[in-house]
Amino acid sequence: xxxxxxKQGIHPEYNKQLSKDKPFKKAKRPEIVTIPLQQHIGAPxxxxxxxxxxxxxxxxIGDSDSFVSAPVHASVSGVIKEIKKVMTPVGxxxxxxxxxxxxxxxxxxxxxxxxxxxxxxxADIKDIVREAGIVGMGGAMFPTHVKLAVPDGKEVEYIxxxxxxxxxxxxxxxxxxIERPGDIVFGLQALMKATGAKNGIIGIEENKPEAIxxxxxxxxxxxxxxxxxxxxxxxxxGEKMLIKAILDREVPAGGLPLDVGVVVNNISTAVAxxxxxxxxxxxxxxxxxxTGRGIKEPINLIYRIGTLVSELIxxxxxxxxxPGKVILGGPMTGFAQTVIDLPAVKGTSGxxxxxxxxxxxxxxxxxxxxxxCVDVCPQFLMPVNLANYTEHEMFEELEKYQILNCIECxxxxxxxxxxxxxxxxxxxxxxxxxxxxxxxx
Numbered sequence: 001x002x003x004x005x006x007k008q009g010i011h012p013e014y015n016k017q018l019s020k021d022k023p024f025k026k027a028k029r030p031e032i033v034t035i036p037l038q039q040h041i042g043a044p045x046x047x048x049x050x051x052x053x054x055x056x057x058x059x060x061i062g063d064s065d066s067f068v069s070a071p072v073h074a075s076v077s078g079v080i081k082e083i084k085k086v087m088t089p090v091g092x093x094x095x096x097x098x099x100x101x102x103x104x105x106x107x108x109x110x111x112x113x114x115x116x117x118x119x120x121x122x123a124d125i126k127d128i129v130r131e132a133g134i135v136g137m138g139g140a141m142f143p144t145h146v147k148l149a150v151p152d153g154k155e156v157e158y159i160x161x162x163x164x165x166x167x168x169x170x171x172x173x174x175x176x177x178i179e180r181p182g183d184i185v186f187g188l189q190a191l192m193k194a195t196g197a198k199n200g201i202i203g204i205e206e207n208k209p210e211a212i213x214x215x216x217x218x219x220x221x222x223x224x225x226x227x228x229x230x231x232x233x234x235x236x237x238g239e240k241m242l243i244k245a246i247l248d249r250e251v252p253a254g255g256l257p258l259d260v261g262v263v264v265n266n267i268s269t270a271v272a273x274x275x276x277x278x279x280x281x282x283x284x285x286x287x288x289x290x291t292g293r294g295i296k297e298p299i300n301l302i303y304r305i306g307t308l309v310s311e312l313i314x315x316x317x318x319x320x321x322x323p324g325k326v327i328l329g330g331p332m333t334g335f336a337q338t339v340i341d342l343p344a345v346k347g348t349s350g351x352x353x354x355x356x357x358x359x360x361x362x363x364x365x366x367x368x369x370x371x372x373c374v375d376v377c378p379q380f381l382m383p384v385n386l387a388n389y390t391e392h393e394m395f396e397e398l399e400k401y402q403i404l405n406c407i408e409c410x411x412x413x414x415x416x417x418x419x420x421x422x423x424x425x426x427x428x429x430x431x432x433x434x435x436x437x438x439x440x441x
Contacts, residue, residue, distance in 0.1 A: 033306030187270030
C-alpha cells in the first residue's frame, strides 16, 4: 500500500532540517517561572495559593470546578512571589502565579507511580489525566480528560496518535518518536484503555523515515497497534485529515471525531499520559523546537512550564542579527509576538525566529477571483466568501457557508496571490458566530 493522504492541502517549505537531528536537551531550570491560570480551552483556573506561600515541584496551584478545564502545577519548588495579569502566547492577558525558585527543587508530597496499567480501570486513567493537567500538546490545548469522556451512545474504535507534525519547522514530535518510542506506546495503550478502543494507530508523514522505522519496531509485538505512513502534505495532522487519510471516514459537518468512532491525540500528549501514570508527574515540563534562520543554534529543548520565551531563545544561542519576526508555534498556525518576555505554556511547541530578509511587508491587493483558496481548502469551504462576509459584517451568511467547519489551518492565506488575510478574517467571523450562538442560548 502507498502512502495515505487527504484531498486538497498545500506543500509549503518545511525547513525541518534545521533541527530534526538535534536530540533533546534539558533547558536550564529558571530562577523565576510565571504560570498562567489558563493554559487550555475552557474555564480558567482559580489560584489555590497566595503570595508568600511555599510550593513544591508538581504541587497543584490552580484548579476549576468546570469540567472543561485543566489544573496547573508548580514547575519548580519555591515561594509565590505574586499573582498578576500577564500576556500569554495567544495575545490575551490572564492571571498568572509567579514563583521564585529555591535551590532544592523538592517534589510535592503524593507524587509517585499510580500503579500498573493492567490494574487501572478507565475511570482511574481519566482521573489521573485530569489531575495531571494534561492538554493537547500539539498547540490546541484542549483538556485531554474531556476528549476521553465518551458520551453515552458513542463507541470509540480507534485511538489515532498524530505523528504527522505537518507544521513547518517544528520537530519535537519527530524527536519524541525517535527518543521515547516505548513511552509513546505505553501512553497510547493507556488512552485506548481509558476509552475502550481496541485499535491504536500512529500516523507519521513519510518525511520522517527514522521515526517511522523506530515506531514500527516499537509496535511490532503489540496487539492492536500499527503505524500508518502518510504523505507529506499540510495540514495532514488535522484531526479530520488524519481520520480521512487513515480510515477513509469523514467527520460530519459540525461533528466530532467521536461521531465516527475515533479519538485523536498528539504524540507528546501520549508521553505526558505515560509520565502521569508511571511517575505520577503532572504536566510541569514539555518539549519545544527553537528554530529558524534568525536563531544561532536551532535546538529541541525540554523546559519547565512558565519559563520565559526569552530564556528559551538564549538557550539556542540568541538571535542572528535583528529578528524580523518571532512566532510562538509554527508559521502556519502560530502567533507572532511583539515581546519575548512572556511565559511559554503547555501548548508552546515552537519558538520560530525569522530574520528580517524573510519577512516581507505588503499591502493586500483586491481578490482576483482565481479560486486557489477554494482549491486547497481541506474542508471544501469557500474561504474568499467567508472572508468577504466577515469583512462586510454579513454574519448571517457565514453559517450558511459553514464557517464553523474551518480548522484555521491557514492554507487559504498561504496560497492567495493577492496576499489577502483570509484566515484572519475567518477567525474573526467564527468568533462572532460563536458569540451570537451563546447569546441565543
